[in-house]
Amino acid sequence: EPEVTQTPSHQVTQMGQEVILRCVPISNHLYFYWYRQILGQKVEFLVSFYNNEISEKSEIFDDQFSVERPDGSNFTLKIRSTKLEDSAMYFCASGLAGVAGELFFGEGSRLTVL
Amino acid sequence: AQSVTQLDSQVPVFEEAPVELRCNYSSSVSVYLFWYVQYPNQGLQLLLKYLSGSTLVESINGFEAEFNKSQTSFHLRKPSVHISDTAEYFCAVSRFGNEKLTFGTGTRLTIIP
Structure with a gap:
């Protein structure tokens, strides 16, 4: 069965460093999304992407993203x-x-910033 | 903007007992409603959805949910739970096809043997 894959599964980084999280969506899908879940909190929408451009982004998705x-x-x-x-x-x-x-x-990428 | 409320953060239930996980939503327009399940160390999976038509929708593993427009609710039920149902359950809404999902805070279902 086709699946969405994400890498890395866990990344630890120092504050101020750049991080790239990677995803391979299902091949015939056209809409792509990033969500995040802070420990113990709700799943929050970050951004949606369609036709090679951002279709919607949340207020969380600032210039750092x-x-x-x-x-x-x-x-x-x-x-x-x-x-x-x-x-x-x-x-x-x-x-x-x-x-x-x-x-x-996907199964998620856990990001820990120290 | 729409929002979703899941009042129960944790629900412990004895094996083979019935369960109801509550979900209420708020929206000024018509919405689509969803339940997603997250098993330990896995991503979220769609459990069932209401788009239109019959207000009672069912999943392949025995869960059902009923859309109640007057009460703005979409509660999830199962008449007899199994150990394998241990997971976190998220209610979600969207306004139209391919729009982002807005999730509730989730309900952790724990099955007691």
């Missing part, structure tokens, strides 16, 4: 200068066009 689909298969989330409060589980998801709400999630 960026997304890219560099080669037609990978979908990356970059955090330019990490803060302590960026520590969270980051989930990538993808979905087919026109299929409401049926997102396929």
